[in-house]
Every structure is written in C-alpha cells, then in structure tokens.
Amino acid sequence: MAGELLLEVENLAVSFRSRGAVADAVSDVSFRLHQGETLAMVGESGSGKSVTSLALMRLLPDAPQCQVRGSVKLRDKTGSGMLDVLALPEPQMQAVRGNNIAMVFQEPMTSLNPVKTIGAQITETIRLHRPMLARAAEDEAVRLLDLVGIPAPRQRLTAYPHQLSGGMRQRAMIAMALSCEPSVLIADEPTTALDVTIQAQILDLLKRLQEQTGMAVIFITHNLGVVAEIADRVMVMYSGRVVEQADVVPLFQQPLMPYTRGLLRSVPRLDLAGRRAGALYAIPGNVPDPRRPPPGCAFHPRCDSFADGRCNVEAPRLDSTADGRQVRCLRWPEFVA
Amino acid sequence: MSSSIFDSSPGDSNPGGDFAAREAAIALPPRNTALRRFCRHRLAMAGAIIIAILVLGSYLGPYLIPYDDTFIDIMQRFAPPFSGAHILGTDELGRDMLARLMMGGRISLAVGFTAMVISMGIGILVGAIAGYYGGIVGAALMRFVDAVLCFPSIFLLLALAALIEPGVASITLLIAATAWMDVARIVEGQIRGLRERDFAVAAEALGASDLRIVFRELVPNAVAPIVVAATLNVAKAILLESYVSYLGYGIQPPTPSWGNMLNNAQIYLTSAPWLAILPGLFITLAVTSFNFLGDGLRDALDPRMENH
Amino acid sequence: MAPYLIRRFGQAVLLLLVVSMIGFAILHLAPGGPMAQYAIGSNMSQEDLDRIAQQLGLDRPLPVQYAEWLWRMLGGDWGTSFRDGQPVLHVIGSHLGATLQLMLTATLLAIFLGCWIGILGAIRRYSVFDYLATIGAMVALSIPTFWFGLVTIFVFSVELGWLPAGNRETVGDGSLLDMLHHLIAPAMVLALVETAIWSRFMRSSMLDVVNQDYIRTARAKGLPRFKVLTRHALRNALLPMITVAGLQMPTLLGGALVTETVFTWPGMGRLFLDSISYRDYPVVMGILMFSAAMVLIGNLLADMLYAVADPRIRLG
Numbered sequence: 006m007a008g009e010l011l012l013e014v015e016n017l018a019v020s021f022r023s024r025g026a027v028a029d030a031v032s033d034v035s036f037r038l039h040q041g042e043t044l045a046m047v048g049e050s051g052s053g054k055s056v057t058s059l060a061l062m063r064l065l066p067d068a069p070q071c072q073v074r075g076s077v078k079l080r081d082k083t084g085s086g087m088l089d090v091l092a093l094p095e096p097q098m099q100a101v102r103g104n105n106i107a108m109v110f111q112e113p114m115t116s117l118n119p120v121k122t123i124g125a126q127i128t129e130t131i132r133l134h135r136p137m138l139a140r141a142a143e144d145e146a147v148r149l150l151d152l153v154g155i156p157a158p159r160q161r162l163t164a165y166p167h168q169l170s171g172g173m174r175q176r177a178m179i180a181m182a183l184s185c186e187p188s189v190l191i192a193d194e195p196t197t198a199l200d201v202t203i204q205a206q207i208l209d210l211l212k213r214l215q216e217q218t219g220m221a222v223i224f225i226t227h228n229l230g231v232v233a234e235i236a237d238r239v240m241v242m243y244s245g246r247v248v249e250q251a252d253v254v255p256l257f258q259q260p261l262m263p264y265t266r267g268l269l270r271s272v273p274r275l276d277l278a279g280r281r282a283g284a285l286y287a288i289p290g291n292v293p294d295p296r297r298p299p300p301g302c303a304f305h306p307r308c309d310s311f312a313d314g315r316c317n318v319e320a321p322r323l324d325s326t327a328d329g330r331q332v333r334c335l336r337w338p339e340f341v342a
Numbered sequence: 343m344s345s346s347i348f349d350s351s352p353g354d355s356n357p358g359g360d361f362a363a364r365e366a367a368i369a370l371p372p373r374n375t376a377l378r379r380f381c382r383h384r385l386a387m388a389g390a391i392i393i394a395i396l397v398l399g400s401y402l403g404p405y406l407i408p409y410d411d412t413f414i415d416i417m418q419r420f421a422p423p424f425s426g427a428h429i430l431g432t433d434e435l436g437r438d439m440l441a442r443l444m445m446g447g448r449i450s451l452a453v454g455f456t457a458m459v460i461s462m463g464i465g466i467l468v469g470a471i472a473g474y475y476g477g478i479v480g481a482a483l484m485r486f487v488d489a490v491l492c493f494p495s496i497f498l499l500l501a502l503a504a505l506i507e508p509g510v511a512s513i514t515l516l517i518a519a520t521a522w523m524d525v526a527r528i529v530e531g532q533i534r535g536l537r538e539r540d541f542a543v544a545a546e547a548l549g550a551s552d553l554r555i556v557f558r559e560l561v562p563n564a565v566a567p568i569v570v571a572a573t574l575n576v577a578k579a580i581l582l583e584s585y586v587s588y589l590g591y592g593i594q595p596p597t598p599s600w601g602n603m604l605n606n607a608q609i610y611l612t613s614a615p616w617l618a619i620l621p622g623l624f625i626t627l628a629v630t631s632f633n634f635l636g637d638g639l640r641d642a643l644d645p646r647m648e649n650h
Numbered sequence: 651m652a653p654y655l656i657r658r659f660g661q662a663v664l665l666l667l668v669v670s671m672i673g674f675a676i677l678h679l680a681p682g683g684p685m686a687q688y689a690i691g692s693n694m695s696q697e698d699l700d701r702i703a704q705q706l707g708l709d710r711p712l713p714v715q716y717a718e719w720l721w722r723m724l725g726g727d728w729g730t731s732f733r734d735g736q737p738v739l740h741v742i743g744s745h746l747g748a749t750l751q752l753m754l755t756a757t758l759l760a761i762f763l764g765c766w767i768g769i770l771g772a773i774r775r776y777s778v779f780d781y782l783a784t785i786g787a788m789v790a791l792s793i794p795t796f797w798f799g800l801v802t803i804f805v806f807s808v809e810l811g812w813l814p815a816g817n818r819e820t821v822g823d824g825s826l827l828d829m830l831h832h833l834i835a836p837a838m839v840l841a842l843v844e845t846a847i848w849s850r851f852m853r854s855s856m857l858d859v860v861n862q863d864y865i866r867t868a869r870a871k872g873l874p875r876f877k878v879l880t881r882h883a884l885r886n887a888l889l890p891m892i893t894v895a896g897l898q899m900p901t902l903l904g905g906a907l908v909t910e911t912v913f914t915w916p917g918m919g920r921l922f923l924d925s926i927s928y929r930d931y932p933v934v935m936g937i938l939m940f941s942a943a944m945v946l947i948g949n950l951l952a953d954m955l956y957a958v959a960d961p962r963i964r965l966g
Contacts (some may be wrong), residue, residue, distance in 0.1 A: 372722060494945070
C-alpha cells in the first residue's frame, strides 16, 4: 500500500488490574495503517482484538483499573503531524473521537440510543465536530443516509432505531461514523449480528465508501470468510498477542502459525464439496485465562504441532520473515519448508 | 466527572453489552466487586448475629434481670436510662423499660416470625396452584393477588383489625393475611417457568399426581427466592405489627410489644423521650437486620441479582 | 399505542371489579354487616332490625346485593357517615386535599433527592458514597415511619424548637408561610422511605443504562462524559422510573396514614383512623375503596405516561 501513513501503533499493551492480580489483555501489539488500506484483526473472543480497538479510541476504563502502555500515533486530519493518542488530554481526545477516528459496533440494535431519532443521533455527531446550523446538519444527515443506501432518507430522520431493520440500522450506524469523514474507521464485527445477505451488502457498502473517501479501515472479525472478501492485510491475534501478520493472499495460501491454520480449517468451504468430511474442524480447547497464561507459547495446549520441551518452555517472539510477514511461533521455519 | 463509570467494568453481568467483558475474558472482577460482596456478606452476618442476640435476649433476658415487666412502681416513674437501678429507665407507671423491651421483643419477634410462616404458607399454596395449573384458575388467582395488592397493607390491616377482637393470635393472622401476595407472585412466576422444563414433564409422564409434582419437584427448585422472600417477610411483618400496635389496633396492653410501647410515648416526648426512642430503636435494629440478611441471602443464592 | 392502552385500561377495570368484591366481602364481615349502624348502641328489637334489613334489601341473595351496591358506588352514592350524617364521598373529599398536599410534597422531595443519590451512586459505583447510600437506604426502609416521625418531633420541635410538632397550620394564622412551616416535618418523614426506594431504583436503572452499547457509541462520537450522561443516559434511565412512580401509591398512602397520625395532619389517613375508632364503617369502607382506586389509577397513569415517553411502545 502506497498511501499516507495514518496510524502507527507500537508495543501497545493493555492490562486490567484487580485485587493485586494483573491480567494482560493485550501485549506487544504493533502495526501500521495507511490510507485506503483495510487491516483485518482476527481472533476468537477474548483474543484482545476489541480491547485493542478500544485502546485506540481511548475508551477503556481509566487507571488504575486499566493500564495502557506503548504508543499510538494518529495522523491529524487538519495538520500534517501525528497525534500522540495515548498522551492527549481528554478534551482534545474528545475532538479526535468520531472526527479523526470513528467506530462501528457489532450490535446495531443496542448501539443506537433507543429513545432518540436516527436524525438526532447523526446530527449530534455532525454538530459536535463541525460548526454547522441545525438545518444544515440535517441536510448533511440526509446526504449521509443517502450515501449509505438508505431509501427515503429525509423521512428516516424522524425514525427511531426500532423502526428500522437490522441492516438499515447498521447503515445508519455507518452513516453516523462517517459523518465527520474520519481517516480511520474501526469496524468491530459490524456484520456478525446480521443475516448473510445483509452481511454481504454491508461489506460492499464499506468497500465502496472506502474507495470514495480513502479512509483506512480496521475490520475486527472472527470470520475468515469476511476477511478474504475485504482485507488487504490480516493480523491474527491470540491471547492478547499478535501471532501472525501478513497480506491476505499469502496468509490464506500458506499460514505459518498453527493457530491460523486451525482458523482456516474451521472455515466452511464450498469448493471442497461441502458436506464431504462431515463436521467442520474446530480448534480443541479454550482461550487461556489471561490471569494465568500457560508457560511458553500461549497456544501450546491447543496446538497440533506442539513440541514438548520447547513450546511449553520458551515463549516465542514475533519473528519477521524474509517476505515481510510476521509470525510468532518457534517452529515456523519448519512449516515453510 | 469521576472516571469509573462509562467504562466497561468487566464484573457486570450484562449479556451482549459489555465488550471489555465479552472480548477480553478479563473476567477478573474489579477489586471493588469483591469488596462489595464481602461487605454485603459482612452486613448479612452482622444482621444474623444481631437477630440471634435479640432472640436470645428476649427469651432468656427476663430470667436474668431482677425486674418484672408488669411490676408497677409508682415511686419510680420516669426514671431516665443509665441513672439508677433501672438500666434503661422506667415508663409512666414505673415499669422497668429493659424488662418490657425484652418481653415486647418476644411478642414482636414471635408475631413477625409466625406471621411470616403463615404468609409463606398461603403465598406458596396460592402461587403454586396458580403457577402449576395456569389457565383460568391461575389467572383468577393472580388477579385476586393483584386486587389485594391494590389495598395499601396498613389500610387493609386496620380495617380488618377493627372488625375483630385484637389479640396476639388474631393480629398475627391478619398480618399474614396482608403479607402473602408477594410470595404468591414469586412462587407463581418460578413455577410457571420451571414447569416448562423437562423434569416436570418427565414426572408427569411417570404418572405422579399433580400435588406430588408441585410440592416434590417444583417447590424445592424455587427454594432460593422463597428463602429470601421469607427473610424479608419477617422484616415486613415486624414492621406491620409495630404499625398496628402503635395505632392501637394491634397487640393490646398490658401485653407489651415494641409497637404498642410507642402507643403512649408521644405524650411524654418532652419529659421522657426514651419511652419513644428505645422501642423504635429495637424495631429498626430488628427490621434492618432481617433486611440485610435477606439481601445477603439473595446475593449468595441468586447471582443474577448482582447488579441491584 | 392505542391497543396497548385499551388493553391496560380493560385490565384496570377488571381489577377494580375484583377490588370491589373484596371490599364488599369485608363490608359483610363487619359485625352487623351493613346493619352495624343500627345494631350498635341502639335499643331496637330484633323485629325492628329484621324489618330494616328487609327495607334495605339485605334479605336478598348476596350477588344481587353486590350488584346494587356496586351500582350505587359507581353512581357516587357511597353511603353516609355514621358520625355526622354527611355523604361518604363528601367526607373523603374534604380530607383529600391535605393528604394530596403531603403526598405530593413528599414525592417531589423524594424524587429529587432519590434520583440524585441514585445517579451519583451509579456514577461513583462502589465509592464510599455509594456504600453509605446503599446502607442508608436499607436502614431507611427499615425504620418505622411513625417512630421516625416521633424522633423528628423530638429533635426539631422539642429539642431545637424549629418546627411545629403537628397540625397543618397555627390556629388563627394560616398564612402560606405558616402552612409551609407545618409541612416541612411531615413531608420529610413521609419522604424518607420514598427517597430510599427512588435512590435504589434510580441507581440500578442508571447502572443498566451506562453499560449499554449506545452509551459507548455516544462516547465514541466524541461526546464528553457529562453530555453522555445528560443527553443519552439520563432519559433512558428515567424511563423505568415512571413505572416505579406508578407503583409507589400503596407505600405513599400507607406512609401518609401513619405520618398524618403522628403529626395530627387532618388528611384522609387520619380520617380513616378516626372512623375506625368511631366504628364509622361507611367511611372506613369508602376510604379503603378510594385508596385502592387511587392505587389503580396511579398504575394506569404510569402506564399511559410510559407509552407516551417511550418511542418503542408506539408500535403497539
């Protein structure tokens, strides 16, 4: 990707603290995001992907309950410099949220305020960041609703969220997120709660909008089918760490980390004659408890390439391969061969 | 604004809502939840201990002090507390306050407890029948419950008390008659829910009789909310007794109860305020203890109530 | 919205019918039943009583009597007071104002204090304030209202001499200031339990709301925390409080009865007690039915208000 660098995350770590016990929800996450690029963050529930996105938005609980370390640099929409997100005072951060970096959430039903009209919720965002009269903000809201493909947008302004279908609600959410033309959009499982046909529509919409605006998208999902469709680059997370990062095609062709392999095997594939093998593959076991991570590689208890005496002893580092990929596994060189 | 609130706190049971909780599996409860639990637990323990002390004091205490609760000593009228032989002073007839509080405690606690047992009996019976049979019978019973709940319980209690000869037994019955509806609602809801589940169906298929299904299978499963309701009902019954007795339609003198000891106290508020303050303190202490105990039990028995 | 309200209204009417049956049953449980007026303290012979009973239609089957009684009730004929011969509705009406004044003042006080305590408790959850508010509410719910009234009189009237110990006004004064002066203590006493209830419900409602996804959305928009609170959380958190308000009528009425007794407040609760001691059954029955009707109306009003306030109900 050749675009301008919009977001640079380095060594991001988030830990939650309770009764002296500390749980590392996210550690050592680094990535860069350029204009027009889509980064997919993939992992099971509890892998730290949502916590990472919230850390970027600075929406996690304050210290001492929650500690965020590392650095997050976000390109300033107005100037040309980079904003140090983690160091920004709260009032300035409020000017960044929804303006430079916006977010779309998983549940369009619960993510919109049920007692406010769609119009009120969109114009609120617009007028928060752009000096605009109520009338003009309303027209802008109509334009946005039209942009995201909502029919009869002016009538929808007075509609309440419950009066729209799930897909329409998510479109409205997207319209709201886009209202200030953010340079980075975080979409946290935006299609998970929707029907399959609606999912496809929303994905198309996001792609189209991205082409129009040139924004960068962080797409959080556990669905690799969606990843293949939308992402340029994939970051696989496990137990709060990046375990593999690569462009989407190489990753699908040759996953290096056994966890990624497992994820790929658990995707239903139509080209493999569907019901041939019966049940779909599922990675055995569960995500580890962040308070008591296993020794060595966090994935070793569930790994099919587990090497005793190595994987359960030595914690793997995030290695860079020759072709610019990153992988966190002691045995990855064996898999390349 | 303080920090903590708009942030997701992972301890919350909030299905689908709390992403930090959902995502991070950080399910570490924040320190304060534990503190709160512990604190609640301690308050419940304190409640239980105070109840035990009140019960023991009321039943054994009268044997340990040299005064009789009915002994009138005109020469010792209005002796203030902590000033002479009578530790908690004397009343307008020179009767020892401590002795009267102990005997009054016997009555108030006994009325509260007995009324609870009776009201639980009525409530469980009505609720179980309504919940198990459902349909017209259930609807009719529950509308009856709704209707009785429309009457403020003190009004109903006083109207009924005016119709009868007041006595310990009759007042206990009346209190029970005005305090069973909540239990009926709880039990009805529980049983209606439980009935849908497999095991009741299984028991039905095995040919168990209706009564057997209700009381052997379903009621024990509803036991947690019933225990909580029972504890809170004692508090309610003690309060109700104190109200009617204070208003003169409950336990009749010379039998003392915490409520009727306050009946005359207002007249002497200027000269002998302890007559009013002491019995009320004991009512408050007893009722608070039962309420804290009930609250603690709810926490312990029903984790879903965490948020409240 | 309309079908919902019609259904709720129908339920209320049905409930009122059951309520009236209970009232009728209590009336006939009274010693002498509806004949108590003649049976007590008069020297009529049994023949006289039987004749009166026949004239009053008391020898007819109970369902017929009930239907007639209900019909008269609906027509506003609630009988006459034994004590002063006035129509029952008139007697109740002349005491209603004082009770409503007390209840309304206490409710406003309780809503104001309770909502603030609840909101602060929710926002600073698990803070020292939150603990104290939680424990305080529990204790407030456990204090007998009449005793709290006595303590209030003892402290503010006997010891400090700031507030009058009872009555609605000083005889011969009756200015607005004087009335307000008399209102403070009883309203405070009646508000105690209500404040505790409001603060608990408000806290839990607020906690439900602040953990909702749309609050996070509002934060993600870039709204400051305070505006998230006022613009997004508050309205949603206040919605269920409408229902809570509707459910407070029995507690309020019961509390008013006791408070009025302690403070010799000339309201409906005090009238009820006086009527009981005079064995004035028509008035006792009248107030019992009237208070039940108030409870029902309170619930119904809350439902209607909720339907207006919550856009989600409008779908019907």
